[in-house]
Amino acid sequence: MPKPAGRTEKGERMRETILAAALERFTTRGYHETTMREIAAAAGRSPGLTYRYFARKEDLVLAMYDQLAQEFDTAIDGLPSGPLAARFTAMMRARFAQVAPYRGVYQAILGSALNPQNELGILGTASTPLRAHVIHDNFVALVAGATDTPHARQQVDELALVLYAAHLGLLLFWLYDPTPGFRATETLLRLSEQGLRLGRRLLRLPPVARVLTDLAAALEPVFGAEREASSTTDET
Secondary structure (H helix, E strand, O other): OOOOOOOOHHHHHHHHHHHHHHHHHHHHOOOOOOOHHHHHHHHOOOHHHHHHHOOOHHHHHHHHHHHHHHHHHHHHHOOOOOOHHHHHHHHHHHHHHHHHHHHHHHHHOHHHHOOOOOOOOOOOOOOHHHHHHHHHHHHHHHHHOOOOOOOOHHHHHHHHHHHHHHHHHHHHHHHHOOOHHHHHHHHHHHHHHHHHHHHHHHOOOHHHHHHHHHHHHHHHHHHOOOHHHHHHHHHO
């Protein structure tokens, strides 16, 4: 995901400074309790300058989503070759490590993030272009780069959508996981890898392939992304 046109290096550094201050305040004080003036003070900048870069708190959270998506691009590119089940597990471990510094922020905005009608909803309309990028680029690459990737492109796309939905479920579980060392999440991740390994072997059977198609079709209205957004993202 390239840097938006028109942004200078100095401007990018200023955005990063303000964003870092905002995320720290969201974690320690709470998203709804934090004001833009407090964010400006924490960043050592004037409110007027802060508003030039981020007009609202929502813009700061959307910037965090974008930053994580760019980092996720690098994580996907760095995955080792291997079976899909192993690549998915490696991807989830990288995802947990990536999101760990923002765990408190996600917990603070969880109500808004899970509301599809909210601007900050990860499955809402506002995040459709970003979701399209993650599904159609990152998760397709995850599946297509596996040593046991399906030959049919349709199955690659279907698996990408299913695994995207599964990864969101695992992230949500991880956010709530109170066990030491996230032991419960580790167990669930191990079971997910075992299930995916078995399911991938069975996918050559027509009845199982039809189940995958039906599952992807059921998930599409909630977890999918509009085709217009996907084609726009692919062209950039």
